[in-house]
Amino acid sequence: MKKPNLKKKLTQNTKLVLQVFQSTPFDSFDVYMIRDYINKDRQMMSQRTIYRAVERLVETGEIVCIDIINGTRKYELAKANYCTFICRKCGKEKHLEIKKISELHKKIYKCYDFHVNSSLFRIYGECSHAC
Ligand SMILES: [Zn+2]
Numbered sequence: 001m002k003k004p005n006l007k008k009k010l011t012q013n014t015k016l017v018l019q020v021f022q023s024t025p026f027d028s029f030d031v032y033m034i035r036d037y038i039n040k041d042r043q044m045m046s047q048r049t050i051y052r053a054v055e056r057l058v059e060t061g062e063i064v065c066i067d068i069i070n071g072t073r074k075y076e077l078a079k080a081n082y083c084t085f086i087c088r089k090c091g092k093e094k095h096l097e098i099k100k101i102s103e104l105h106k107k108i109y110k111c112y113d114f115h116v117n118s119s120l121f122r123i124y125g126e127c128s129h130a131c
Helices: 012-023 031-039 047-059 101-112
Strands: 063-069 072-077 082-087 093-097 121-125
Touching: 012 031, 012 047, 012 072, 031 047, 031 072, 047 063, 047 072
Parallel strands: 082 121
Antiparallel strands: 063 072, 082 093
């Protein structure tokens, strides 16, 4: 089965929001942070436009919602081939590249008839030494 090409229909504003995520691939953003980031260069974009762009990027699998804090969603760039380890005590993050992710996707497709278009691996724990 062929993947539907959702990426080609991104608007200029949506691409601009995507660039915010791409500029720091391991950081997470909520819509307010995106708005501040974009508007600091006097490129005025309304919150509504940013909301729409974020929704679109979630739809296309470019970004994923990683957390909801006080009702505000935080998003991160979908890095299918990375696993993030997060310390519950100090909040420090480490990233590990998963080399054979496409094999996992193939297996999921073969065994579960399910097409993966984005994935997020987050593992929570604690640093082994005092942090
Ligand atoms: Zn720690």
